Amino acid sequence: MSSSGGAVVAMARRAERTIVQTLREAGATSADRAVPLSAGRPGGRMALRRLLRREAVRESGDRYWLDERAYEAMRDGRRVRAVFALIIVAAILIAIIVFGPMRANAQTPALRPDQAAFRDLYEELVETNTTLSEGSCTLAAERMGARLLAAGYPAADVRVLVPADRPKDGNLSAVLHGADRSAAPLLLLAHIDVVEANRADWTRDPFTLVEEGGYFYARGATDDKAEASVWVDTLVRLKTDGFRPRRDIKLALTCGEETADTWNGVEWLLREHPDALQAGFALNEGAGGQLDAEGNRVALNVQAGEKLYQDYTLELTNPGGHSARPRKDNAIAAMSRSLAALGDYDFALELNPVTRAYFTAVAASSPQYAADLRALTAADTPDAAAAARLSAANPVWNATLRTTCIPTLINGGHAPNAQPQRVTANVNCRIFPGHTIEETQAEIARVLNNPAITITPLGAPDPTSPPPPLSPAILDPIRQIAGRIWPGVPVVPTMSVGATDGRFTNKAGIPTYGVTGMFGDPDGGGTHGLNERIRVRSLYEGRDFLFDLVKAYAMQR
Template sequence: NLAAVLRGSDATSAPLLLLAHIDVVEARREDWARDPFTLVEEDGYFYARGAHDDKAQAAIWVDTLIRLKQEGYAPRRDIKIALTCGEETSDTFNGVSWLLENHRDALQAGFALNEGARGRLDADGNRVALEIQAGEKIYQDYRLEITNPGGHSSRPVPDNAIYRLSAALTRLGGYTFPTEPNEAVRGYFTALAPTNPTHAADMRTLGAGASSATDAAAQRLSAADPAWNAVLRTTCVATMVDAGHAPNALPQRATANVNCRILPGHDPRVIRTELEQVLADPAIAVTIAGHIDPTSPPPPLRPAIVEPIHRAAALIWPGVPVLPSMSPGATDGRFTNAAGIPTYGVTGLFADPDGGGVHGLNERIRVRSLLEGRDFLFALVKDYGNAPNNP
């Protein structure tokens, strides 16, 4: 981990934390068209593992502080930077969690900027929208297990571990968690409505808040796009199954992994109880796999947070809409939010419709996106640094 601070002039102004992780997802050289661990510029793109997730933002944060220092810029508030490790392997070690436990002063801030949202491009490379992430879902795996005496496969019995687990998973597959749009999700659909005439009415209904029509609108939006479904509710899906020990024996054990993405503020232990009710088979043991990450409600989208983003975006990309959002995936923001540091995903980095190969093959970022994101974040940090009030 690396932490540094550019001191401000007003000790009563809460610091701003610039957060990024510098570890990356594993990549196999033989699978890539280029060496994933050598930065290559080609046809208007930078290619490398981590080019988008998350070394682009990490590099911009360092560049921003260097430029501010060279300019002789004196911010009102302290501007902190933390480049950390372990975001991609939080089940074994996480740098942000460790810093919060051992060097809290390095991260303590009034608010933080992090990964978690990006700009969206269409298939022709045109800018569609810039997102602000406020809140993220919690990753949690659950292990399902049922045991049975088994026996010889020539003498089958009705009580079969595979059949019982399969039946329970079928019940889970037919279950939908309740719709719970938060502030960011409501704002997202409200802002998206003018650009989507097919679903505009449902988006406006959802954005307006709870009403008798909200659930029906949410169901139609969920059916139209899996990404919309993912931000409207907790989701749980079977991802792995294992059963039996021999081809000529009745199974003595059947197990499954169920991966849940839980809305912020919900306790994974409560979700486990809900899973048990949905599976509806007391013989199936449901246990939490791995550790439980901290969870907290989404940070508020106050004007002091949102307005500087709009100003910087209008400076770099006039006319491009700015949308609040909630991430269906997890970032280090889950640790800082739970520690009382409101954390927002703001990158200014526009990605292709396929996501730029993040966590996949041939990860890339447009050179133009990186340079424009650099200018956007520089302007944004200066705006926040000069702000007279604490967000």
């Protein structure tokens, strides 16, 4: 909180009687426990609106309503110690009345009106819980759909598509029609489900958007509600601006990307509502901008293609026996030796057009490794010595150069005084494009070198496809717009070492590219972990970049 905000809270704590009087002067009464929306100055009212989703205040009709504890203080006039809601409501109202248009967050510059509208949309989506355990993608889709309808989209062009047997896993489909119906549509794709977040583990409530220290914090702040919010905001702006694209612009906000082993919205849409996704090409998550440790922009990445995700279950059994009479073929010891061999093993070095372009671009901005990077890409066959040094220097480079398979889970034994009869392990592989699950399984078996260990692929296989082409039609608009917004920052093609919904759309014949224009910290920003965050500056800059990019693609011939 700013120093002025801290002073307001301190004043509230020192003089509760003054607080109650101030609330009354603002329009709150003991009869209706409400403050008129007209209270305070416009800048202050905007700040108060940003608290509507907190427990202390809510909006109904033309008033802000105080929570029960604040109302009790108003009704009885009694002193209430350590009442969080009263302190917060009073502090905000005093700030509105006394300090006028002072911003609620003084850490960031004043927002443009269009940015303020976007922030409200972003906050609403982020604060709609969409975890598998207790959230609802359907509610999030309905809320975003309502914003499109309010912008003037016909109801026929905005659909919330919900599987009959999964009522909370809804998806939003929308379209802005273009002038040339023969032109292949552009698809804006993002997922609105998020991974689980335990409130007790986080520094801040993961399902409340917090702006602090130049960052937005929340589950989904980046993955993937940042881009999902930008896509909705883009369609709203295009509609209100009266923009008529040459080609249709389709929007698909989907559920189930984070839990694809359970259910996936893109798979379901391709099967049940293919018209929602059919397009000439798609923009998706998968790559953003890179910042260094000092916050300087290093590169803007564009993802084309991704590795294949596959888990394998390993199992080893033997008769076991009493621990006082040990066997040489102890199942835990034998499995451990084989897993250690797999951990030490490097799959073959490989380059494809995307990864070759990636390392070529990285060489220009990494003087420390430039010689090795050039040696890596100079010949058809990668230089093994250079690759070894690069792999040791950067785990992402290592993962970009080859298939990787590592043990991630192990379980064995049934009693502390008995030899194990059964040991299982999970091996997680990220398979380089062009290789099959069966081929990788055979290589794992060779490395384990123990025919007693059974290897079973886990789950249905993910679709595989070659990387989509990085043609000038795709790259040129990105380079031109990025060059205007971030002069001198290189645009770097990448292959994702993780997995996105692009694996389904690419397989369906929709070339899908990961591009967000949002620059992230080198530590990953807590994505899938604690205290997920995105730089405020990065979000607003990425929004501007994507808006211009969508317009450029929409008018392309």
